[in-house]
Amino acid sequence: MDAAWRGGVGCSPVCLDLCVGLSPVREPSAARHELLDRPAGCRGGGDSKSMTNDEAMILEAKVTQMSEENRRLTEVIARLYGGQIARLGLDGSASPPRPVSPLSGKKRSRESMETANSCDANSNRHQGGDADHAESFAADDGTCRRIKVSRVCRRIDPSDTSLVVKDGYQWRKYGQKVTRDNPSPRAYFRCAFAPSCPVKKKVQRSAEDSSLLVATYEGEHNHPHPSPRAGELPAAAGGAGGSLPCSISINSSGPTITLDLTKNGGAVQVVEAAHPPPPPDLKEVCREVASPEFRTALVEQMASALTSDPKFTGALAAAILQKLPEF
DNA sequence: CGTGTTTGACCAGCGC
DNA sequence: GCGCTGGTCAAACACG
Ligand SMILES: [Zn+2]
Numbered sequence: 001m002d003a004a005w006r007g008g009v010g011c012s013p014v015c016l017d018l019c020v021g022l023s024p025v026r027e028p029s030a031a032r033h034e035l036l037d038r039p040a041g042c043r044g045g046g047d048s049k050s051m052t053n054d055e056a057m058i059l060e061a062k063v064t065q066m067s068e069e070n071r072r073l074t075e076v077i078a079r080l081y082g083g084q085i086a087r088l089g090l091d092g093s094a095s096p097p098r099p100v101s102p103l104s105g106k107k108r109s110r111e112s113m114e115t116a117n118s119c120d121a122n123s124n125r126h127q128g129g130d131a132d133h134a135e136s137f138a139a140d141d142g143t144c145r146r147i148k149v150s151r152v153c154r155r156i157d158p159s160d161t162s163l164v165v166k167d168g169y170q171w172r173k174y175g176q177k178v179t180r181d182n183p184s185p186r187a188y189f190r191c192a193f194a195p196s197c198p199v200k201k202k203v204q205r206s207a208e209d210s211s212l213l214v215a216t217y218e219g220e221h222n223h224p225h226p227s228p229r230a231g232e233l234p235a236a237a238g239g240a241g242g243s244l245p246c247s248i249s250i251n252s253s254g255p256t257i258t259l260d261l262t263k264n265g266g267a268v269q270v271v272e273a274a275h276p277p278p279p280p281d282l283k284e285v286c287r288e289v290a291s292p293e294f295r296t297a298l299v300e301q302m303a304s305a306l307t308s309d310p311k312f313t314g315a316l317a318a319a320i321l322q323k324l325p326e327f
Numbered sequence: 328c329g330t331g332t333t334t335g336a337c338c339a340g341c342g343c
Numbered sequence: 344g345c346g347c348t349g350g351t352c353a354a355a356c357a358c359g
Contacts, residue, residue: 173332175351188350202350333356341348 148220153206154213163187163203165215168225171201182207197222 154165163176163185170192178185186204191197199219206212 174353176332176334177349177351180348186349329359331356331358333354335352335354337352338350339348340350341346343345343347 147218150217152215152217154215155211156213163205163213165201165203165213167215169199169221179204184210191221193221193223 152165152167171189172192172194173187173189175188176185177188182204184205184207186202189201189203191199197219199217199221201218202216204214206214
């Protein structure tokens with residue numbers, strides 16, 4: 001099941017960023033700017049100031065390449081999100097109104113199932129727990145019931161000590177604990193609709209990156225998204241990106257892109273009452289992902305993530321020094 | 328005064 | 344059996 005989410009991508013979501021405007025052959029971002037920055041009138045063809053055939057060919061090639069990139073991006077996102085929808089559907093249809101709380105007593109076995117199911121996320125956890133978004137389903141022993149377990153990372157202000165991940169839902173904190181492998185405390189939250197809603201979440205800063213908040217969700221909400229507040233939109237974690245529900249982080253296991261599909265824009269949420277569960281429009285998501293704004297934000301966030309990664313900057317410095325023997 | 332948060336105590340599973 | 348650990352409970356507290 002997790003294979004569909006991660007392994008199925010073949011080269012993992014990392015492929016995504018490798019395909020995004022970082023082609024060593026050409027400069028898609030430059031091409032993009034060329035296209036974007038040029039006033040609409042200049043694109044019409046009537047203005048052929050100095051547009052030679054060669055230029056046209058080059059531009060065309062660039063456009064083709066961009067289209068190809070867009071297509072791949074869209075495919076990846078659709079595949080990722082498609083799997084999610086499939087599972088949501090599966091759960092939504094099969095799960096009883098109350099997914100039940102197997103928590104009393106059976107916790108260990110449940111957790112061992114979780115780790116077995118999400119080996120990727122697990123390995124990430126062992127290396128610092130920076131998987132931006134991982135999901136797994138823990139089966140309650142005996143029954144075929146499944147508990148959705150997902151992990152989401154958010155970048156926050158390191159000075160922000162409140163372990164709050166704004167996701168639109170209302171949470172009630174019921175505990176906080178300092179864990180062994182992480183100096184920062186872990187906060188335990190229950191859905192404000194408990195006990196009718198069994199969802200819980202654990203929030204803890206990443207041991208390696210204190211500006212990274214790792215939220216682990218257990219279970220699924222069995223109620224509509226509660227009164228979303230427009231002022232609390234999940235600001236794209238990387239800082240750049242505005243309304244784009246995307247964050248990027250890099251860890252020892254490689255860069256990961258999170259498209260936070262549990263988030264909705266304020267405008268969409270008015271309609272949301274008619275569609276209780278959070279999943280936004282797939283087409284909308286794909287369109288947004290393929291949009292120049294998204295790509296710009298993506299590149300910016302990748303650059304930001306890269307430059308904030310000491311390993312990368314170190315390696316970069318070493319590479320530069322190699323090219324400059326006189327230094 | 329009602330509601331939500333904080334925090335120490337308690338419990339259960341696991342390894343030795 | 345004992346100690347360690349993660350998870351939960353509930354009394355105390357803070358805040359509106
Ligand atoms: Zn809920």
